[in-house]
């Protein structure tokens with residue numbers, strides 16, 4: 001087991017480490033080599049903005065030493081100790097830069113770790129580095145990063161989804177077995193769908209947001225990115241749990257998500273197909289894979305029912321008022337004084353307004369500016385009730401739709417994204433077309449409920465994602481359904497993650513130069 005060490009699930013890697021078949025140092029080296037081979041250069045994936053070679057190897061050495069010594073300390077190691085992980089560059093880390101994909105935070109180093117990072121360090125998962133994203137997590141394609149686009153390993157001329165395209169591409173391309181993402185409107189699930197990986201948006205408040213750079217605080221959640229539901233579930237268990245540093249953190253015990261993901265029994269499970277999240281706007285290939293998933297679940301004994309969520313029609317409009325409103329307030333902190341970039345006007349007086357203006361003009365990209373303007377307008381006196389107020393009412397209606405749907409069904413199901421990965425550049429000049437990618441993922445954020453995207457097969461050689469949604473605090477139920485579908489779809493087929501094409505030699509060669 002050498003060259004193929006990266007082509008395993010996290011659970012398989014953990015087992016190989018536990019029995020001493022491989023060492024964590026070898027495992028980390030194999031991933032660093034893979035990153036060197038495919039990530040850099042003109043045609044490279046650019047999934048990573050920063051690679052923390054020394055730190056990852058130091059953690060790996062520490063885990064190997066503990067294992068070699070045996071005894072109580074080795075026994076007490078976390079099951080995922082020694083398995084490497086990548087972190088979305090929106091989550092702050094001591095000793096590694098955090099840019100949020102923005103020039104505003106170029107070279108900025110956080111003085112503290114996010115709570116999820118603290119937990120990952122305590123469990124001794126070597127951190128490989130920080131992954132690319134749309135600037136401040138605003139986007140669905142990772143094309144809005146100030147540090148270049150990330151490419152989709154399934155077709156390097158296509159987008160890897162967004163905003164967490166870097167984390168998804170890294171996992172799909174065997175650069176990392178696990179990653180962390182953030183999901184405000186779909187940024188874990190939609191990249192998961194278009195890269196053939198698994199991504200979870202946990203129940204709002206169940207994973208600490210402390211140290212995730214705020215985009216829209218009432219919607220943001222950190223969550224796991226992985227190859228299988230079980231891998232995602234185990235990482236989810238590790239990062240979840242109460243955190244006094246996050247005022248919206250739930251006090252709940254963390255359920256055994258891994259166990260739920262391993263359950264393959266769906267008999268009697270009522271699965272609700274959301275009427276509004278299919279049909280017009282969804283590609284035929286996506287709908288075909290969706291239908292096959294429903295058939296497989298039905299055959300396995302699940303009861304498939306249709307649920308009606310009429311307010312979902314307005315979910316996108318409500319999201320694109322609430323999200324920019326909160327972002328316009330959250331991003332006010334980037335003022336050229338407190339954090340990161342500072343640009344002084346070339347001539348004229350050095351007033352705070354002028355420094356702030358020059359800094360924000362130079363530091364933010366177009367999409368971020370668009371949303372700050374939108375949000376500021378929506379919150380302004382005179383328009384507040386008409387825009388922000390109405391959007392909040394729609395939010396309540398969406399929550400009611402979900403409540404009614406969960407009376408009829410235990411979990412809900414839909415395609416994760418309406419299309420497969422689209423070509424780079426295709427929607428870059430059309431914000432509305434870009435926003436439409438999140439039509440199926442946004443309702444969960446507006447309601448605070450958990451959602452998981454799992455691979456549902458290929459359409460024209462590109463991955464399709466299937467989304468499961470569950471009531472708040474019932475993430476385990478979503479894992480159960482998602483794990484069962486994964487088992488059904490891989491009964492006679494190789495899992496999708498293992499089918500990811502070798503990167504074209506052109507990409508690999510340029511990247512390796």
Ligand code: GLN
Pocket residue numbers: 137138139140162163182183184185186187188215323438
């Ligand atoms: N694509 C959505 C947006 O642009 C969601 C982003 C996210 O979840 N961070 O707002």
